[in-house]
Structure formats: C-alpha cells, structure tokens
Amino acid sequence: MQLITVAGSPSVGKTSVILRVAELLGRQGLAVGVVKLDSLSTSDDQLYAQKGLPVAVGLAGSICPDHYFVSNIEDCLAWGQRQGLDLLFSESAGLCNRCSPHIQGVMAVCVVDALAGVHTPKKIGPMLRLADLAVITKGDIVSQVEREVFAYQVRLANPGARAFFCNGITGQGASDLAAAIARAAPTHSLEGQRLRFPMPAAVCPYCVGETAIGETHQRGNVKKMRFADQTEVTP
Amino acid sequence: MSAIASLPLDELLIQHSCVRDFIDSLGLEIQESAEPLGIWLDRLPDEDILDAGMERPQILAHAERLIQEVARMEDGSGAGVASLTLIGGRDKNGTPEQARISVRAGEVLCIVGPTGSGKSRLLADIECLAQGDTPTGRRILIDGAVPDEERRTVLDRKLVAQLSQNMNFVVDLGVRDFIGLHAQCRMVAEPEIMVERVIACANDLTGEKFGPETSVTQLSGGQTRALMIADAALLSASPVVLIDEIENAGVDRRRALELLIGGEKIVFISTHDPLLALRGDRRIVIRNGGIAGILETSPEERENLERIERVDATLMEIRERLRRGLRIESPVRWPQ
Numbered sequence: 001m002q003l004i005t006v007a008g009s010p011s012v013g014k015t016s017v018i019l020r021v022a023e024l025l026g027r028q029g030l031a032v033g034v035v036k037l038d039s040l041s042t043s044d045d046q047l048y049a050q051k052g053l054p055v056a057v058g059l060a061g062s063i064c065p066d067h068y069f070v071s072n073i074e075d076c077l078a079w080g081q082r083q084g085l086d087l088l089f090s091e092s093a094g095l096c097n098r099c100s101p102h103i104q105g106v107m108a109v110c111v112v113d114a115l116a117g118v119h120t121p122k123k124i125g126p127m128l129r130l131a132d133l134a135v136i137t138k139g140d141i142v143s144q145v146e147r148e149v150f151a152y153q154v155r156l157a158n159p160g161a162r163a164f165f166c167n168g169i170t171g172q173g174a175s176d177l178a179a180a181i182a183r184a185a186p187t188h189s190l191e192g193q194r195l196r197f198p199m200p201a202a203v204c205p206y207c208v209g210e211t212a213i214g215e216t217h218q219r220g221n222v223k224k225m226r227f228a229d230q231t232e233v234t235p
Numbered sequence: 236m237s238a239i240a241s242l243p244l245d246e247l248l249i250q251h252s253c254v255r256d257f258i259d260s261l262g263l264e265i266q267e268s269a270e271p272l273g274i275w276l277d278r279l280p281d282e283d284i285l286d287a288g289m290e291r292p293q294i295l296a297h298a299e300r301l302i303q304e305v306a307r308m309e310d311g312s313g314a315g316v317a318s319l320t321l322i323g324g325r326d327k328n329g330t331p332e333q334a335r336i337s338v339r340a341g342e343v344l345c346i347v348g349p350t351g352s353g354k355s356r357l358l359a360d361i362e363c364l365a366q367g368d369t370p371t372g373r374r375i376l377i378d379g380a381v382p383d384e385e386r387r388t389v390l391d392r393k394l395v396a397q398l399s400q401n402m403n404f405v406v407d408l409g410v411r412d413f414i415g416l417h418a419q420c421r422m423v424a425e426p427e428i429m430v431e432r433v434i435a436c437a438n439d440l441t442g443e444k445f446g447p448e449t450s451v452t453q454l455s456g457g458q459t460r461a462l463m464i465a466d467a468a469l470l471s472a473s474p475v476v477l478i479d480e481i482e483n484a485g486v487d488r489r490r491a492l493e494l495l496i497g498g499e500k501i502v503f504i505s506t507h508d509p510l511l512a513l514r515g516d517r518r519i520v521i522r523n524g525g526i527a528g529i530l531e532t533s534p535e536e537r538e539n540l541e542r543i544e545r546v547d548a549t550l551m552e553i554r555e556r557l558r559r560g561l562r563i564e565s566p567v568r569w570p571q
C-alpha cells in the first residue's frame with residue numbers, strides 16, 4: 001500500500017484536493033482511502049464517505065494533534081491494509097506551523113492556500129520545507145501576479161519539492177498531481193521509520209493542566225520572551 | 236560533507252542573498268565572517284536548531300538546492316514560444332472536432348459562443364496543455380511538439396497565464412511595491428524602471444488613473460483589469476495569455492490588445508464583445524462543447540469594426556460627461 005501524508009493549515013483545501021485526486025486515482029482502478037486526524041471535530045469524514053471513500057477519523061482532543069498523529073499513524077496504516085486499500089491518504093492540519101507529520105521515505109504533501117498572502121510560504125515551517133510535493137490551492141480567485149509571486153515563494157521555501165497549482169473545486173491541475181502521487185513508493189510498515197524532523201517537546205506545565213498564571217507555577221520546559229527594551233538586564 | 240559547508244559566510248552571504256533570506260526565515264541570526272557555513276552550524280546550540288525546524292544536514296542541503304534553483308531561474312527566464320497548436324478532440328456528443336489551429340506569437344484568437352457552450356472548457360484545456368487527458372480529448376502542441384514534463388509543471392514560469400473576471404488582488408500592498416515584488420521574482424535587470432512602465436501602461440488602459448501608492452485592493456474593477464493586463468504583457472513569465480471575459484470593465488480594449496500583441500504573446504480571449512472579437516485575427520466558434528468552426532476576420536468585418544469603434548467612442552464620451560456631472564441633452568449623433 002502507498003501512504004501519502006497530506007498536511008496544511010486549517011481550511012487551505014486539503015480535503016478538496018484529496019477528493020479531486022482520489023477521484024482520478026479511483027478511475028484508474030486504485031482503491032483509495034483516507035484517515036483524517038484533527039483536534040476537536042471534523043466533518044470531513046462525511047465528504048469522503050459521500051464519494052464512497054473508506055474513511056477513519058482520529059480526534060486528538062487535549063493532546064497536540066501532530067503528536068497524536070505520530071502515535072497513531074501505524075494503526076492507521078494497519079487499518080488501511082485491513083480495508084484492502086492500494087493508497088491511503090492521511091489528512092492532518094498543521095496547526096502550529098512547527099510540527100510536521102512528514103515521515104522519511106513516505107511521500108509528503110503540503111497544501112498551501114494562495115489566498116494566504118505572498119509572505120506565507122516563508123512562515124510555514126518543516127511542514128512545507130520538508131515536503132516532497134507542494135500544492136497551491138485557490139489560485140482561481142487571486143491574480144496572475146499573485147500566483148507567480150506565490151509560486152516563486154514556495155519554490156524558495158522548498159527548492160527540492162515539486163509544486164503544483166490545484167483548484168480544489170474544479171480539479172484544474174489535479175491530473176498532474178495525481179500522476180506524481182501515484183508514483184509514491186509503497187509503505188509496508190512504519191516500524192522503526194523516522195519523522196523528517198522532531199516535533200517540539202511540548203511538556204510545559206500548561207501542557208499538563210496548569211491554569212494558574214505566574215512565575216511560581218512555571219516549572220519544566222518554559223521558554224521566556226526577550227524584549228528589546230530590556231536586553232541589558234536579560235542574562 | 237557538501238561543498239557548501241566549507242564556504243566562508245562572507246562569500247556565501249554576499250554572493251547568494253537567497254541563502255541569507257532562508258537562514259533569516261529559520262529565525263537564526265547570521266553575520267558575515269570568514270567562518271565556513273558548516274562550522275557555524277556546528278557551533279549553533281542544538282536548541283536553536285530545534286527551534287529552526289530543520290536538522291543541520293537538511294539546512295545545508297536546502298541551501299545548496301536553493302542556490303541551484305535560483306541559478307536555474309535566472310537562466311531559464313527568457314524561453315519564448317513561437318507557436319501554439321490546438322488539435323481538436325470531440326464535443327459533448329462525442330462528435331469529433333475537425334480542427335487543427337496554429338497560433339503564432341503576437342496573434343490574438345477570440346473564442347465566441349453562447350454561455351455554457353464550452354468556451355471556458357477550451358481555455359482550461361489550453362491552460363493545462365491538455366494531451367488527450369481531459370474530457371474533450373483535445374491536445375496542445377508548443378512549437379509543434381508535445382511540451383515536456385518540465386515545461387508543463389514549472390510553476391512560477393508557467394507557459395500559460397490566465398486573467399478572468401473572478402480573479403482579484405488580495406494582497407495588502409501598494410501598486411508599486413506589489414508590482415515590484417513581481418519584478419523581483421522575475422529577476423528583471425532594472426526593476427524600478429519596469430514597475431514604472433507597468434503602472435504607466437495600466438493607466439493608459441483605463442479612464443480612471445491611479446497612483447503608485449494606491450493599495451491594490453482598493454483599485455476599481457477597471458483599474459484592476461488594466462493593471463493585470465499591463466503586468467501580463469510586460470512582466471509575466473508566460474508566453475501564452477488566456478483572458479476570460481473582460482468586457483464592460485472600463486478598459487480600453489484596443490490598447491489592451493495592442494499591448495499584449497506588442498509583448499509577443501499568444502492571446503486567447505473568450506468574449507461576446509464585438510470590439511474584441513473583430514479585432515482578433517481569427518475567432519473560434521464553440522457550440523455544444525465543441526469547436527464548430529473557425530472564422531477569419533474578413534475585410535468587411537474590419538470596416539464594420541471601425542464603425543463600431545466610433546459608436547463605442549460616442550458612448551464613452553457620454554459616460555465621461557456623466558462622470559463629470561454634466562447633462563446629456565444635445566441630441567446624440569451616431570457616427571456613420
């Protein structure tokens with residue numbers, strides 16, 4: 001089975017792009033399924049089910065959704081294998097711009113939204129920089145100028161990736177993307193595989209339920225801001 | 236160890252500003268010195284590397300690819316296209332289209348037909364450089380041959396640029412900064428001069444002038460179209476320009492076409508506007524999802540075009556009077 005990790009900020013068009021690509025791959029006779037990992041709630045499963053795609057959902061709840069992703073991706077893979085899938089997409093929202101679900105040896109897709117402004121590609125962290133394919137959505141509502149500048153910024157942010165424009169609504173551009181995705185190497189097992197980059201160690205007191213504000217409550221992995229007007233006094 | 240690791244920082248940062256931008260974007264502070272990049276990275280605290288979101292070897296590999304990519308962009312920018320050939324497929328009923336049309340650089344082809352007849356589909360086929368892989372089965376050749384994968388998929392210098400009624404500027408920048416950003420990514424030799432030219436040309440196309448400081452999101456519909464067209468003609472990387480309905484936007488259509496032709500573009504316009512349709516060299520007639528015919532603009536039609544243009548000019552004058560708060564009372568005299 002081929003595993004494809006698809007990541008991107010909320011509402012960039014991940015589901016729309018997966019649906020368009022899945023339709024094309026399905027027509028070629030591939031059995032395609034999706035696992036959707038989100039933090040609190042999602043209705044994406046209904047969209048996938050409507051198109052007849054097998055779908056499983058994982059909600060991270062109180063845990064960092066990206067950490068939750070890594071803890072569960074093996075089980076997702078096993079689920080896909082039990083469903084007899086040829087190709088499994090994982091859809092997850094890169095919520096903190098810093099975590100990234102991309103795994104070494106597993107095809108990694110990052111979806112970015114042309115509406116987000118021309119400086120956005122620079123600000124997206126490993127999720128974009130370490131992806132194999134970068135997909136730009138919503139090019140249909142911005143100007144040609146912005147499309148060209150945006151594509152250029154994506155290329156600078158990840159010069160190793162192949163970038164695509166894909167309209168999540170009409171599917172314009174989806175066939176080139178589908179062809180690239182179909183060439184992904186198979187993933188039989190994730191045992192011992194590694195993330196492309198470590199996720200931040202997020203164990204500060206607030207991670208484990210602290211609610212009180214103030215120096216005395218802040219033990220563990222605490223990081224403090226530095227202010228320019230106080231640089232002399234900071235050690 | 237990659238070659239870039241042994242480059243001293245001062246040399247690296249001066250020769251490759253892209254690397255400086257990249258390292259800035261990682262949130263790392265870098266200063267010119269004689270220290271090689273690899274050693275500098277090794278000396279950074281692990282915590283900084285973790286914050287940056289890339290491992291040291293990933294940073295090195297990324298910087299190396301970046302330098303190559305920028306070099307490739309610099310020398311790949313001039314590649315023009317002499318002709319585009321459209322080979323017919325089939326219409327909605329599966330009837331084959333008897334068409335093979337070649338369009339040269341500097342030529343304008345209009346696409347006419349009732350709403351919903353398939354004009355946008357034809358534009359979409361050209362946009363994706365269809366190779367029999369779209370519902371219409373049409374194929375597009377570039378300079379007489381199937382375009383290679385690389386040409387089809389390189390994004391920021393795509394072969395085909397598109398302008399349509401529902402595209403808008405969304406970025407919060409003034410006109411000068413915005414076009415400047417484009418000029419910068421197109422790596423033009425003298426960006427400031429280019430920016431002034433684009434703005435002047437755009438103002439030439441529209442009755443309502445705008446200044447270089449105006450925010451692009453505040454431009455009127457006509458100003459927006461004018462700026463898009465001027466940019467497409469002068470600055471866009473794409474040798475092929477597709478325009479989906481630009482009528483009634485307060486743009487001087489004749490000048491707009493002249494500008495695009497002067498830019499040696501291959502232009503396709505989907506339109507119901509006689510001023511555009513008759514100004515093109517040929518027009519494709521679309522019916523029921525297929526190409527029903529190709530009409531060459533006849534000498535009689537060109538004569539009529541002149542009459543229609545005079546009528547249009549009269550109308551424009553009336554509009555201009557309205558805009559200035561004047562009355563429209565003297566009997567309207569239509570030119571013959």
Ligand SMILES: Nc1nc2c(ncn2[C@@H]2O[C@H](COP(=O)(O)OP(=O)(O)OP(=O)(O)O)[C@@H](O)[C@H]2O)c(=O)[nH]1
Pocket residue numbers: 008009010011012013014015016017044093137138139140141166167168169
């Ligand atoms: N105009 C336009 N709209 C798009 C495009 N792609 C997606 N959309 C719209 O953007 C909205 C969000 O799309 P989704 O596919 O649900 O985005 P998502 O990334 O899956 O969102 P989450 O899973 O909730 O994070 C929907 O209303 C889509 O119809 C596009 O290319 N053009």
Ligand SMILES: [Mg+2]
Pocket residue numbers: 014015016044091
């Ligand atoms: Mg979704």
Ligand SMILES: [Zn+2]
Pocket residue numbers: 064066067096098099199200
């Ligand atoms: Zn995170």
